[in-house]
Amino acid sequence: MSFCNCAKKYWICIEVCTSYDNGRKMMKERQIPDQITCTVPQAAVWRNSENFFLGRVLKLFSYRKKILLQLIRNGKKYKAHIEEGVADHYAELAAALQIGDIICGMGMAEVNRYGEAETAIQEAYIIKACQLRPVETGLQTEGMYSLNKRKEYYHTYLATDQICAMRVFIQDQILTTLRQILREKGYVECPTPILQNYFYGGGARPFITHRVDSGNDVYLRLTSEIALKQYIAGSFEKVYEIGHSFRNGNTSAKYLTPFMAAEIYTAYGGEEENILLMQEIFMRMVTDTKKIMEEFQFSEPEYISDTIPVISFSEFFQCMTGMVYHRESPEVMELIQGTADKSLSVKEVYKFFKQKLIPRQSAPIIVTDLPGGMSPLIQWKDEEFLYRSYLIVNGATLMEAAIGKSDVKELEKELNRQAEEEDGRKIKRNYEAFLHANAMGIPETASLFISLDRIFPALCGIEDVGVYHMKM
Structure with a gap:
């Protein structure tokens, strides 16, 4: 009889408590004989031995005078x-x-009758006794706890869910790979403030907190873009930052309020250079994480290929809908807004692209010349399209490349217009230092934004981007 089948119902399932009092009720007093207990210093004596083992018990089953x-x-x-x-x-x-x-x-390493590696324990000691009562329900049932409550108890998922554990190793490798590539290309990692006196982030809403000493409101950053471009103004040509940003919206399995991202800026950079960098970073990440996935016996998704094609938005639109894209075409207007009686705005086209077309794309692809969105800092290619590209994988945008505006007067006009439109929010927008940096002279700058939280599910073929981030 297979051990895995025998012990299936004995998965460790720590019930998620809603209060400290409930947690205390789950605890029980245990009397462990002294002869089977040891301390960390005692265990350290064996650590250098090749026969040393250590681990938390996930399954436990008695079978023919064996545990x-x-x-x-x-x-x-x-x-x-x-x-x-x-x-x-x-x-x-x-x-x-x-x-x-x-x-x-x-213990000694052996091979069991199923051909699997197994440790034959000769001496075992309890180094830390679990005081919780295992239960048959609990975390086995997905969704029975709120997303935030599940995230609080991520230690239970690390202990029981292999994909959660694999994510820790893959994310570590992703960050290592990214830093290696950027260092090879001469980029400098530059820290920027997380608490800011003003904010910028398109149409996103910030988290607001308060300084006791000065009495001023401050904001958790939405993006490092403006701060990093000030490094460019200060004569640095290649800068980046890896860290968390915060957007005050609804948390879901697709969008996270705190998210980890890398922002990379290249002075005098061009669109083609940016696209090549996107391709290199993603393909190196695929290669470097493959070994980790194999160790966890997790296969690479079928849609991951050796090359990443690059096509324009118009070509992508035609591939996905079968229609030739033209904003004034009645068929296109009918498809996007449900009627051909009113004109179709660029923003509506962009919204359709994000909500309807991107989720249908699985294989890695880079789409260039995107229709205008929310950002006033990106250069227009013509009246409809921007110098903006997306790397799309598994129905999600993993990377975004763009070329920033360098015309100071046009930039000031755009920022003031956006500030006036959102004045009703009573949120302080102050671009004085950034506009000063532009007046001082910021060369044309290529930007690359990488959503690191989305890389992991894309590499593993997980449909909902945020499912495992809700547990971690």
């Missing part, structure tokens, strides 16, 4: 067993061991 175990350490699961007559203190361990305990000791 069959599934353990997890550093997000990776492995099998072990404690056999009567071989392991010391077998009776005490059989009576005291519980799902959730962290155990350590000495």
